[in-house]
Amino acid sequence: MQESILGILAGEGRVADDEIAARLGISSDEVAGAIREMEEQGIIIGYRALVDWSKTDVERVYAYILVEGTPQHGVGFNDLAAHIARFDEVHSLHLTSGTADLNVVVEGRDFREIARFVAEKLAPSPGVTSTSTSFVLKTYKSEGRLIHETPSSQRLAVSP
Amino acid sequence: MTLKRTTQSRISRTVQDLKPSGIREFFDLVMGMDDVISLGVGEPDFPTPWRVCDAVIESLRNGATSYTSNLGMEELRVEVAQYLEGKYGVTYDPASQILITVGVSEAVDLAMRALLDPGDDFLIPDPCYVSYGPCVELAHGLPITVPTHAEDEFRLTADELAGACTERTRGLLFSNPSNPTGSVMRREHLAEVAEVAKDRDLVVISDEVYAELTYDGTHTSIASLPGMAERTLLLNGFSKADAMTGWRVGYACGPAEIIEAMTRMHAYTTMCVPIMGQIAAIEALRRGEDDRARMVAEYDQRRRVFVNGLNRIGLDCFEPMGAFYAFPSVRSTGLTSEQFAKTLLTDQRVAVVPGNAFGASGEGHVRCSYASSISDLREALARTETFLERLDAGEVQPDE
Numbered sequence: 001m002q003e004s005i006l007g008i009l010a011g012e013g014r015v016a017d018d019e020i021a022a023r024l025g026i027s028s029d030e031v032a033g034a035i036r037e038m039e040e041q042g043i044i045i046g047y048r049a050l051v052d053w054s055k056t057d058v059e060r061v062y063a064y065i066l067v068e069g070t071p072q073h074g075v076g077f078n079d080l081a082a083h084i085a086r087f088d089e090v091h092s093l094h095l096t097s098g099t100a101d102l103n104v105v106v107e108g109r110d111f112r113e114i115a116r117f118v119a120e121k122l123a124p125s126p127g128v129t130s131t132s133t134s135f136v137l138k139t140y141k142s143e144g145r146l147i148h149e150t151p152s153s154q155r156l157a158v159s160p
Numbered sequence: 161m162t163l164k165r166t167t168q169s170r171i172s173r174t175v176q177d178l179k180p181s182g183i184r185e186f187f188d189l190v191m192g193m194d195d196v197i198s199l200g201v202g203e204p205d206f207p208t209p210w211r212v213c214d215a216v217i218e219s220l221r222n223g224a225t226s227y228t229s230n231l232g233m234e235e236l237r238v239e240v241a242q243y244l245e246g247k248y249g250v251t252y253d254p255a256s257q258i259l260i261t262v263g264v265s266e267a268v269d270l271a272m273r274a275l276l277d278p279g280d281d282f283l284i285p286d287p288c289y290v291s292y293g294p295c296v297e298l299a300h301g302l303p304i305t306v307p308t309h310a311e312d313e314f315r316l317t318a319d320e321l322a323g324a325c326t327e328r329t330r331g332l333l334f335s336n337p338s339n340p341t342g343s344v345m346r347r348e349h350l351a352e353v354a355e356v357a358k359d360r361d362l363v364v365i366s367d368e369v370y371a372e373l374t375y376d377g378t379h380t381s382i383a384s385l386p387g388m389a390e391r392t393l394l395l396n397g398f399s400k401a402d403a404m405t406g407w408r409v410g411y412a413c414g415p416a417e418i419i420e421a422m423t424r425m426h427a428y429t430t431m432c433v434p435i436m437g438q439i440a441a442i443e444a445l446r447r448g449e450d451d452r453a454r455m456v457a458e459y460d461q462r463r464r465v466f467v468n469g470l471n472r473i474g475l476d477c478f479e480p481m482g483a484f485y486a487f488p489s490v491r492s493t494g495l496t497s498e499q500f501a502k503t504l505l506t507d508q509r510v511a512v513v514p515g516n517a518f519g520a521s522g523e524g525h526v527r528c529s530y531a532s533s534i535s536d537l538r539e540a541l542a543r544t545e546t547f548l549e550r551l552d553a554g555e556v557q558p559d560e
């Protein structure tokens with residue numbers, strides 16, 4: 001049940017309890033209870049809209065920044081990551097395998113703002129040895145959704 | 161039986177007598193209208209999973225554009241054999257007991273022509289998929305309809321089957337799960353049918369194109385029942401569960417004698433299934449399981465919402481356990497199936513298919529496909545509810 005509820009919420013975001021209940025064949029109370037529990041346990045950490053900002057007047061750019069750093073005794077990269085994560089400009093942050101150590105997604109109003117953040121805040125952070133910044137030029141798919149999906153169904157209206 | 165031609169027509173007697181499907185008429189009606197929510201669609205609303213398309217694109221780059229063996233690509237037949245062995249524990253020899261066909265459609269046609277002499281009977285359920293009767297007729301046989309009933313969720317019963325058999329009955333052709341009713345025959349129901357088949361020495365053609373779309377556990381193939389593999393032709397394909405209607409791939413598995421006869425005709429008339437479709441099918445069998453599971457989970461949610469909705473607004477509907485159809489009764493409205501479907505379409509722009517398009521026993525019901533988005537299904541329910549209220553209040557008169 002948990003997996004089915006999460007499947008619906010992670011796919012659609014905002015779905016009423018009784019709608020989920022109708023789809024899964026369980027009671028609304030059960031759904032509400034399960035969701036509350038998952039929120040309390042931190043399994044569900046939030047709800048938000050998936051926005052294609054490029055269609056709005058709002059200026060918003062993203063960059064992927066690969067960060068190499070020096071791991072610290074006992075804590076590895078945790079302290080460095082916690083420090084970087086506190087900046088509002090940081091949209092998401094992961095410890096990754098591969099050449100770099102941390103993968104930081106940074107959000108800003110324009111390229112300059114991101115460049116300044118990297119130059120003034122990120123690169124000079126104690127423990128950071130190098131950064132490599134890739135600006136997002138166009139988004140094709142976000143959070144499992146195709147952005148420029150071409151409607152292509154040729155289904156007949158009635159078929160046997 | 162004589163096949164005499166009427167006066168000047170250039171068209172054969174057999175084809176002159178072939179009636180167009182009742183679905184066609186509805187299709188024409190719907191096409192003339194805007195803003196219709198169609199629940200008349202007998203195919204998935206999902207596109208073919210991209211991994212399948214990608215496998216075919218890659219094969220085209222590598223020049224796979226030739227004919228294949230008449231039976232179909234060996235790799236595909238081997239995959240089909242493994243799939244059926246794993247799913248039902250029935251074994252088919254890929255070299256002699258499996259034929260890859262242009263959808264289940266071609267397999268039905270070949271089977272009928274392989275098994276029937278002019279004037280032979282073949283049993284089909286009533287209601288059933290629209291092609292069965294015509295395929296029997298095109299093979300110069302007589303389709304004998306076996307009535308099924310709402311109180312049995314439209315399952316075949318031993319009594320009705322035995323009652324319909326004559327000296328000339330060669331076999332039975334049915335689909336499980338059922339189009340149009342969404343009904344599923346479980347092992348115990350199939351066992352009844354198997355007894356009659358063995359008793360009357362019938363060949364059973366089991367169309368299992370919706371087998372993977374079964375919503376509470378596993379599907380049973382009648383071929384897996386004791387003593388049935390030797391008299392069963394199992395048909396399946398990729399159209400429904402793999403969302404591959406346009407690729408046109410299916411298969412027939414059964415006794416080597418029947419497969420050989422079908423293959424001889426297929427070799428002359430079709431040669432082979434297009435290689436692109438066969439490559440798509442191989443990919444679907446090898447790596448399609450997760451995609452199928454995702455789509456099944458989605459259909460299942462729609463099924464619950466839709467069927468509960470029908471019952472709530474007053475159209476009685478048993479819980480359909482397979483395919484993607486619901487088959488509610490419209491008797492409470494006092495309208496015939498056709499009046500209901502036409503009036504609902506003109507008054508509220510919701511398209512459903514009258515149950516009698518699938519046989520006389522479908523009268524009093526309509527077929528609704530829930531292979532549509534939940535929001536469309538909800539909107540269709542809301543419009544249908546409005547329609548029922550307007551009928552009740554005398555604000556709408558039945559179309560003729």
Ligand SMILES: Cc1ncc(COP(=O)(O)O)c(C=O)c1O
Nearest residue numbers: 160263264265289335339397399
């Ligand atoms: C019961 C049944 N059999 C066969 C078919 C045809 O399938 P295919 O696309 O494999 O020819 C359909 C399609 O609607 C069907 O509902």
